[in-house]
Amino acid sequence: MPRRHGLLADLDRPGDVFAGLGPNWFASVMGTGIVATAAADLPVPWPGLRGFAAAVWVLSAVWLITLAGAEVVLWTRHRDAARAHARDPVMVQFLPPAWVSAYQFDVTRDEVLNYARLLIQAGVPCDLQHYGAAFHLAHQFPGTAIGERMINDRMQAIRRLLPRKRHVTASRNSASRVGRRHG
Numbered sequence: 741m742p743r744r745h746g747l748l749a750d751l752d753r754p755g756d757v758f759a760g761l762g763p764n765w766f767a768s769v770m771g772t773g774i775v776a777t778a779a780a781d782l783p784v785p786w787p788g789l790r791g792f793a794a795a796v797w798v799l800s801a802v803w804l805i806t807l808a809g810a811e812v813v814l815w816t817r818h819r820d821a822a823r824a825h826a827r828d829p830v831m832v833q834f835l836p837p838a839w840v841s842a843y844q845f846d847v848t849r850d851e852v853l854n855y856a857r858l859l860i861q862a863g864v865p866c867d868l869q870h871y872g873a874a875f876h877l878a879h880q881f882p883g884t885a886i887g888e889r890m891i892n893d894r895m896q897a898i899r900r901l902l903p904r905k906r907h908v909t910a911s912r913n914s915a916s917r918v919g920r921r922h923g
Contacts, residue, residue, distance in 0.1 A: 755813075755817065756818075758810055758813045758814045758817060758818055759814065759818040759821040760821070761807075761810050761811065761814050762825045762828075762831045762834070763825060763831055763832070763834040763835050764831060764834045765807055765810075766804075766807060766834060767834055768803065768807075769800055769803050769804045769807060772796060772799060772800035772803060773797070773800045775796050776793045776794075776796035776797040776800055777793075779792055779793035779796065780793035780794075780797075826855060826858065827858060829858075829861070829862045832858060832859060832862040832864060833862055833863065833864065835859065835864050836864075837864065837865035837866070837901040838856075838859055838864060838865070838866045838867070838901075839866070839867045839869070839894065839897035839898070839901060840852060840855065840856040840859070840866060840867070840868050840869070841868075841869045841870075841871065841890070841893070841894075842856070842868070842869070842870045842871070843870075843871050843874045843875055843876050843878065844870070844871060844872045844873060844874060844875075845874065845875040845876070846875060846876040847876075848876075853868075853870070856868040865901070867897050867900065867901070869893050869897075871886065871889075871890065873886065874886050874890070878890065879891050879894075
């Protein structure tokens with residue numbers, strides 16, 4: 741067998757690179773987004789700063805899409821590795837706060853409940869909602885009580901789990917002040 745050179749030379753199959761992809765890679769998206777936000781929020785009007793911030797935001801978005809695609813490959817081609825990452829208490833700490841819903845009549849119910857328990861045990865903020873009398877996608881049926889409850893639960897979870905945006909406002913008579921944007 742000829743000797744291979746390059747970045748993936750040590751792998752038997754180049755596609756195996758996805759098996760090592762863990763949730764910790766998503767921290768790089770967060771870091772890139774922080775740089776963009778910091779650049780955009782600087783109170784100093786440097787020439788080109790807004791353009792730099794926008795370029796870094798685009799880079800962050802492209803990187804997020806790339807990692808999300810790689811995560812799909814991981815879960816479709818390397819399920820054992822993906823499950824190992826999901827069960828690893830160190831890896832799971834890189835996950836963002838979660839809202840998990842499980843349905844009594846769903847083939848994935850036990851797997852979903854176990855995953856939520858893992859998140860909670862690892863200290864990841866997790867809201868678990870178990871719908872005891874529902875089946876998967878019951879919220880898709882308009883006008884049903886369970887569907888309305890499921891949609892309301894999701895909206896409340898989004899409001900709880902997403903951080904409120906902070907913004908800087910300027911006043912003619914005072915220095916900039918930080919406030920919370922509501923709504």
